């Protein structure tokens with residue numbers, strides 16, 4: 001790093017960097033993320049952050065887990081934001097590390113808004129979101145010219161834990177050939193059913209990608225009509241992404257991870 005022919009900004013005392021840790025493989029983090037890991041005095045991290053990424057942190061940094069522990073409810077979002085504000089207020093260099101990209105279904109916006117309200121200086125370091133990087137590790141391109149000129153990222157449950165009401169299923173089903181669902185494993189049956197009811201063919205291709213870009217990555221492919229049952233039969237575990245659309249068929253040619 002010290003011999004890099006470029007100068008990176010420093011994580012300053014009293015500042016917070018809101019950093020994406022990518023989907024898992026530590027090789028996918030950015031140079032700015034590595035800089036923050038090396039310079040931070042305090043690291044506040046979520047359950048989705050891969051331990052191999054966390055291992056890159058300065059061993060002297062204090063570590064604060066902000067995810068779910070042993071089935072207990074996760075810390076309240078305002079509590080996490082308060083913790084960031086307090087750590088920064090003590091003059092520490094604070095790294096807020098989130099899985100994937102901090103601004104994609106990661107509540108990074110809420111934390112950034114709290115930092116703004118508290119007057120804490122911060123930087124956002126985007127990460128590779130699992131809905132793109134995780135697909136790539138399953139040999140599924142997010143787009144290809146032959147298959148889709150649009151893609152949608154959709155959350156499989158809203159803040160109440162239900163399939164979100166705010167999704168216009170008929171419009172989504174009609175307009176977007178490739179749909180990537182985050183947090184969709186629990187409600188996969190209903191999600192597939194909604195898509196089929198909204199006009200998608202039960203014969204089109206779908207995939208579930210679990211623990212993408214880790215040693216435990218597993219991928220199940222099936223038709224949209226069968227995907228929920230196949231995921232259950234394969235005992236697929238979260239975190240997992242669900243991809244629906246013709247790009248899934250490219251996996252049979254592009255599954256490079258097993259090469």
Ligand code: SAH
Nearest residue numbers: 100101104106129130182183211212239240
């Ligand atoms: N900010 C994150 C998403 C957080 S929401 C990002 O940009 O990727 C949590 C959801 O992300 C999980 O339920 C799962 O759908 C997805 N996810 C994150 N990491 C994943 C991984 N390594 N493999 C599969 N899905 C993952």
